[in-house]
Amino acid sequence: MLTKFTRSTSGGVRAVASGLAVIATVALLAGCAGGSTGSATLDKKANVSLTMWTGQDAGAEKLIEKLAAKFEKLHPNVSLTVSPGASSTEDLLQKLSASFAGGNYPDLSYAFGSWSSQLESSGRTLDITKKVADPTVKWSEFSEAAQQTARPTGVKTIGFPAVVDNISLLYNKTVFDNAGVAYPTDNWTWDDFRAAAKKISDPAKKVYGYGYSVSGSEDTTWQLWPHLWQNGGSILSEDGSKSAFDSEAGRKSLTLLRDMAVDDKSVYLDQTDTKYGQLFTSNAIGMITSGPWQLYDLGVAGTKYGVTVLPGTDGKHTTVSGPDIWALFDHKDANRAYWSYEWTKFLTDPAQDELFNVAIGNLPLRSSEVDSPAFKKKVEENPGLEVMAANSVNATVARPTVAGYVGLSAAFGDAVSQVLQGKGTVDGALKTAAAKADKALKDK
Numbered sequence: 001m002l003t004k005f006t007r008s009t010s011g012g013v014r015a016v017a018s019g020l021a022v023i024a025t026v027a028l029l030a031g032c033a034g035g036s037t038g039s040a041t042l043d044k045k046a047n048v049s050l051t052m053w054t055g056q057d058a059g060a061e062k063l064i065e066k067l068a069a070k071f072e073k074l075h076p077n078v079s080l081t082v083s084p085g086a087s088s089t090e091d092l093l094q095k096l097s098a099s100f101a102g103g104n105y106p107d108l109s110y111a112f113g114s115w116s117s118q119l120e121s122s123g124r125t126l127d128i129t130k131k132v133a134d135p136t137v138k139w140s141e142f143s144e145a146a147q148q149t150a151r152p153t154g155v156k157t158i159g160f161p162a163v164v165d166n167i168s169l170l171y172n173k174t175v176f177d178n179a180g181v182a183y184p185t186d187n188w189t190w191d192d193f194r195a196a197a198k199k200i201s202d203p204a205k206k207v208y209g210y211g212y213s214v215s216g217s218e219d220t221t222w223q224l225w226p227h228l229w230q231n232g233g234s235i236l237s238e239d240g241s242k243s244a245f246d247s248e249a250g251r252k253s254l255t256l257l258r259d260m261a262v263d264d265k266s267v268y269l270d271q272t273d274t275k276y277g278q279l280f281t282s283n284a285i286g287m288i289t290s291g292p293w294q295l296y297d298l299g300v301a302g303t304k305y306g307v308t309v310l311p312g313t314d315g316k317h318t319t320v321s322g323p324d325i326w327a328l329f330d331h332k333d334a335n336r337a338y339w340s341y342e343w344t345k346f347l348t349d350p351a352q353d354e355l356f357n358v359a360i361g362n363l364p365l366r367s368s369e370v371d372s373p374a375f376k377k378k379v380e381e382n383p384g385l386e387v388m389a390a391n392s393v394n395a396t397v398a399r400p401t402v403a404g405y406v407g408l409s410a411a412f413g414d415a416v417s418q419v420l421q422g423k424g425t426v427d428g429a430l431k432t433a434a435a436k437a438d439k440a441l442k443d444k
Contacts (some may be wrong), residue, residue: 006332016187025299038333048339053085055092055110059372063356064347071346078339085109093118100124108342110162116152117401119327125158126328128341137345141366145322148398159327160348163362166321166395168388169193169311173304175200175207175286184287188311190227190256193287197266200286207210209266211276211285213258214420220413222399223289225320226254229397230313235408236400241441246434254419254426260421278344280305292363295382307384309391321395358366358370363389407440 022241039046054064061084068080085106086095093115099105100122111119119125129151139147144163171184179200184193198233213219225235233249236242261267268285270276278293279285281301288294289310298305310315326344330337346352353365354374361382369375370389377384397403416431418424 012121014285038331039335042333042334042338044335044338046335047079047242048335049079049081050108050336050340050343051081051106052083052343053092053095053106053109055085055089057084057248060356060360063064063359067355068343068348068354070352071343076343078343080343086440088097097122105329106327107331107336107432108159108328108344111159111325113149113323113325114399114401114405116158116325116327118147118403120152120156120158124329125156126330126337126340127156127158128328129157132160138366138368141368143321143323143367143392143395143396144145145398146365149401150324150325152401157308159325159380160344161323162326162348163357164365164392164395165293165295165323166254166319166363166391167226167289167310168319168384168391169287169290169308170280170282170290170294170298170384171287171306172283173306174283178207179286183306184308184311186308186317188308189310190313193311194256194260194264194266197260198264200328201264201266201267207284207286208268209264209277209286210260211268211270211280211327212261212420213273213276214269214417215271215273216410216413216417217273218409218413221409222320222322222428224257224412224416225399226310226318227256227313229318229320230316236402236441240400240402243412243434243437243441245412245437246430250430251426254416254430257416258426260418262422267420292361292382292385292388295384296361299382305384309387309388309394317391317394318396319391320395320397320399321392322399361385363392367392402441403444404437404441407443408437411436411440 003248028131041215054061056064065082068082069279072078072080078128086092089110089112092111096105096109131137132166142161143164147165147336150159150161151157169184173183176183181196181199184196201207201209212223226244228235228249231249231252233247233253234244236246257267261269268279276285276288277290277297280288281297283303310319328340328344348365350366350369350372356370357373358364358369361378361405363385364370364375371388411433415429419429
């Protein structure tokens with residue numbers, strides 16, 4: 001995303017992978033003792049001081065500070081201390097872990113969605129499930145993936161969605177025009193996608209139909225999850241204890257990309273996660289699957305591009321999303337709990353979200369915002385943003401937030417990377433990856 005320290009306009013997903021790596025090394029989240037206590041009964045007029053860690057860069061931080069001042073003016077008894085919380089967004093998890101142990105944790109904090117299960121298991125989070133069931137909250141306006149991430153185990157709702165995204169199909173009009181190939185449509189299948197990628201490729205001119213990361217990072221991994229889901233597959237078993245991608249759906253999904261890369265030679269295999277976006281911008285790649293963070297660079301470069309939903313399978317255009325959350329924490333104080341919730345609800349209301357996420361080029365949190373003048377203005381600056389916002393309805397499945405996901409992702413990403421580079425077989429790679437993933441899930 002655009003808002004956090006480490007999510008730039010050219011690399012939204014890499015920060016997630018880094019955040020996941022932190023989870024694997026932090027042990028303090030499991031069962032910490034201690035913590036503060038306060039009022040057992042609610043007094044809405046009592047003076048309350050709240051601490052918020054935003055995980056934002058300087059520009060976005062100032063926007064939240066302005067919204068905090070607005071909230072304080074509406075509620076003079078509430079004082080909000082707002083700060084980034086750490087030197088980078090990834091460092092927030094370690095900072096939270098230490099603060100849990102010391103009993104000096106904040107009232108709310110930005111958190112990568114991949115941390116949500118671990119945060120819930122800390123025993124420090126508030127459960128706001130009953131509160132968000134209030135029809136006036138309009139919880140259904142958040143995408144299904146965002147709702148699931150805020151309710152990681154299906155038992156507790158530990159916060160509100162903070163930032164949402166998804167990946168869509170971006171196509172370079174210049175590359176398509178040069179090849180005399182019709183632009184992608186929202187009715188495309190993956191067969192249509194493969195055929196077009198092959199037609200627009202021109203190895204002699206170093207022009208490729210599609211760009212894909214083979215670094216083995218989360219960028220490699222999450223790009224393939226939509227294929228898996230569209231083919232009826234799952235990442236995890238129903239109880240979350242084992243991997244489930246070594247399946248017919250997994251084989252079908254990986255085989256498509258393998259055939260494009262190895263047989264058709266229509267895929268630029270990016271070892272770095274960064275070059276395929278740059279090559280797309282400079283008319284050397286015809287299609288990439290990416291998110292809203294990509295649009296700023298395209299506008300600056302003057303690239304002629306279009307955006308549509310991902311190609312579909314049997315009419316399903318399921319995409320992948322990496323929602324992050326505002327996590328709320330329990331201090332055993334009724335007044336702090338009440339105002340933490342009220343502040344976060346205020347912050348994620350459409351009127352405020354337009355002054356935060358929409359203002360800095362992120363997707364709007366809520367479906368009701370897509371018709372707002374503020375978002376329409378942002379679409380004029382970043383054409384295609386409206387398609388990505390509408391694509392949120394296809395973000396129906398959340399990526400796992402279990403502690404072992406980092407190991408699973410690394411194992412799967414390595415398998416995808418090897419196969420796309422012509423090393424080994426699809427069956428063998430998935431089998432090996434599943435064994436490594438299962439060990440990671442067991443050893444979490």
